[in-house]
Amino acid sequence: MSQPRQDTDPQKGTAAADEPVIRLEGIRKTFRARSGPATVLDDISLSVRQGEIFGIIGRSGAGKSTLVRCMNMLERPTAGRVVVAGQDMTALSEKALRGARHQIGMVFQHFNLLSARTVYDNVALPLEIAGRDPAHIRETVGPLLEMVGLGDKAGQYPAQLSGGQKQRVGIARALANDPAVLLCDEATSALDPETTQSILALLKDINARLGLTIVLITHEMAVVKEIADRVVVLDQGRVVEEGSVFDVFTAPASAVARSFVGDLLNHDLPAPVAARLVEAPAVDEDGVPVAEGANPLLRITFTGPAANRPILGELMAEGLLANILHGSIDYIQGKPFGVLTVEVLNGAAAMADALEYLHAIGLKGEIIGHVTADHRAAA
Numbered sequence: 001m002s003q004p005r006q007d008t009d010p011q012k013g014t015a016a017a018d019e020p021v022i023r024l025e026g027i028r029k030t031f032r033a034r035s036g037p038a039t040v041l042d043d044i045s046l047s048v049r050q051g052e053i054f055g056i057i058g059r060s061g062a063g064k065s066t067l068v069r070c071m072n073m074l075e076r077p078t079a080g081r082v083v084v085a086g087q088d089m090t091a092l093s094e095k096a097l098r099g100a101r102h103q104i105g106m107v108f109q110h111f112n113l114l115s116a117r118t119v120y121d122n123v124a125l126p127l128e129i130a131g132r133d134p135a136h137i138r139e140t141v142g143p144l145l146e147m148v149g150l151g152d153k154a155g156q157y158p159a160q161l162s163g164g165q166k167q168r169v170g171i172a173r174a175l176a177n178d179p180a181v182l183l184c185d186e187a188t189s190a191l192d193p194e195t196t197q198s199i200l201a202l203l204k205d206i207n208a209r210l211g212l213t214i215v216l217i218t219h220e221m222a223v224v225k226e227i228a229d230r231v232v233v234l235d236q237g238r239v240v241e242e243g244s245v246f247d248v249f250t251a252p253a254s255a256v257a258r259s260f261v262g263d264l265l266n267h268d269l270p271a272p273v274a275a276r277l278v279e280a281p282a283v284d285e286d287g288v289p290v291a292e293g294a295n296p297l298l299r300i301t302f303t304g305p306a307a308n309r310p311i312l313g314e315l316m317a318e319g320l321l322a323n324i325l326h327g328s329i330d331y332i333q334g335k336p337f338g339v340l341t342v343e344v345l346n347g348a349a350a351m352a353d354a355l356e357y358l359h360a361i362g363l364k365g366e367i368i369g370h371v372t373a374d375h376r377a378a379a
């Protein structure tokens, strides 16, 4: 397959360097249902940039599959424009669309391989359909199979392969016509966690090596977190949130995004700590309890440049006496994001100083509740 893309194919659009690979403008899709028209996609606009891995996440029924089918025009939007590699797909005839779809490689959840064809012949199929000559097919299929790690499986049949190997064939097949973008529709949803990791690593490697733009449609935030650069959150046919994966993870703005993130980063208090929670005692103007026998729980959220500081040591040096109750740290797009929950043992003034210190260095500190001072009493 070719490496840096040259748009010499007359079927290909002539996208400017800064033109998004996919641009959706005001996409609406309405189906006629028995109960009346049902709007499944409602005014969706988004841009997928050249070379990025772009995640589209939503719960079941949010409209993801319909959106993918609109991207490759297997489903015609009721309104709006779909522009792929500079070409307005919505303006093309069915015949012209068949050629234009070579710009879009598709990877499916259930692989969709032909069982009577060998691995080699499955990957060759789109090239045969595109009318490529046998020499071109030979020169393309071999290196693609090498790239996906199946160089030794060319003569095998799908039934002889594991799920992960089948998906590697699906990926090689999707790349055969040298597309401008790879659309992966729940590409790892039928795979076990370990195989999912290896397929995601392959996609990331292809993205890095070929600069190929990838769109991932998924209901799994872990997939987005693992390899995507940006993400949109889809709910009931609308985009409810869009941003860098780091921003959406660390500061989700919508309820849907919060629930996805919550599923993944479990910052809930462990049960033994939760059992010590008491009704909020009276607090002063700094939010510090004035009641005897209850200590505040301070939650520190680490993001941004200050996330790498030895913060607990610094707070201790400032006079805080704290007992660590729970903590977790994760890395998203290579950047740390952590949450630490401590019980403050030495009273109001120390607590207020700690909050002020955190604020001054740009870290979030908040009192999230109060616990009985003596946990043996609560046991």
Ligand SMILES: Nc1ncnc2c1ncn2[C@@H]1O[C@H](COP(=O)(O)OP(=O)(O)OP(=O)(O)O)[C@@H](O)[C@H]1O
Pocket: 031, 032, 033, 038, 040, 058, 059, 060, 061, 062, 063, 064, 065, 066, 067, 219
């Ligand atoms: N051809 C159709 N006719 C009528 N309604 C449809 C059609 N295709 C999809 N829908 C409806 O559109 C909504 C979105 O479906 P879609 O399959 O796009 O969601 P999804 O996010 O991909 O869900 P899942 O992850 O479960 O596949 C659903 O309520 C579905 O019933």
